[in-house]
Amino acid sequence: MTRGPLPRLVTERLVVRPPGPSDAARVARYWRANEAFHARSSPVQREEFYTDAFWEERIPSLAAERRRGESLRVFLFDPREERVLGHASLTRITRGAFHAANLGYSLDRRAEGRGLMTEALRALLAHAFGPMGLHRVEANHLPSNRRSAAVLRRLGFRREGLARDYLLIDGRWQDHVLNSLTNREWIAPGASPESGRPPRRGAGRPSVRGRRRV
Numbered sequence: 001m002t003r004g005p006l007p008r009l010v011t012e013r014l015v016v017r018p019p020g021p022s023d024a025a026r027v028a029r030y031w032r033a034n035e036a037f038h039a040r041s042s043p044v045q046r047e048e049f050y051t052d053a054f055w056e057e058r059i060p061s062l063a064a065e066r067r068r069g070e071s072l073r074v075f076l077f078d079p080r081e082e083r084v085l086g087h088a089s090l091t092r093i094t095r096g097a098f099h100a101a102n103l104g105y106s107l108d109r110r111a112e113g114r115g116l117m118t119e120a121l122r123a124l125l126a127h128a129f130g131p132m133g134l135h136r137v138e139a140n141h142l143p144s145n146r147r148s149a150a151v152l153r154r155l156g157f158r159r160e161g162l163a164r165d166y167l168l169i170d171g172r173w174q175d176h177v178l179n180s181l182t183n184r185e186w187i188a189p190g191a192s193p194e195s196g197r198p199p200r201r202g203a204g205r206p207s208v209r210g211r212r213r214v
């Protein structure tokens, strides 16, 4: 199960939350309007991905994935929650000795260059390292994706290496730069003073010791 309440993260300029059934049309519109803009950094999608009907079915299945603790997919809404400005996802959530997830994200073309993704991901990462109890978030980008690299740098991610032929993007297997952010103040889920692992001050926030604070 996903730990903590259903997230509704309110930042200075955004509401960041999972989509509800009434969001299907605006989510479909977001993907449709940005099909060309996202093409170079995304897998090729089938035609139906861009339809309202697809999202009417997909949104409940995303909620089920979230309840099973497998993923958390959110959209970035304007403060009135009328328009989708972007998306972010924590997928491949793995527990056991890993407590890790993979981060993906995209913006509406017209929302680029305003700091909105960094703002949204700061809130999402605080949620991931706080209520969700994750220890590690991985995020990867094409070597040529300068803007994506800059977002991760601003958030304190460390570059870990280059994976050859890593993802099928825009119809081709492409190398990706691997990055990660870990929470050095992670404590075991459910740990309490009685268990010998008392929660520490600041626990749940991404540690950026030795780096610029996010």
Ligand SMILES: CC(C)(COP(=O)(O)OP(=O)(O)OC[C@H]1O[C@@H](n2cnc3c(N)ncnc32)[C@H](O)[C@@H]1OP(=O)(O)O)[C@@H](O)C(=O)NCCC(=O)NCCS
Pocket: 037, 038, 041, 105, 106, 107, 108, 111, 112, 113, 114, 115, 116, 117, 118, 119, 140, 141, 142, 145, 147, 148, 150, 151
């Ligand atoms: C990757 C992507 C999300 C980055 O978007 P972005 O707008 O550059 O990222 P941020 O939200 O962090 O914004 C930073 C930019 O906003 C500017 N900015 C303007 N006002 C700002 C403010 N109030 N606060 C912070 N930054 C601000 C910054 O200067 C920076 O612009 P610069 O790089 O030209 O200097 C976007 O390019 C995108 O969606 N690309 C297509 C999909 C994609 O590549 N996804 C990632 C796959 S790995």
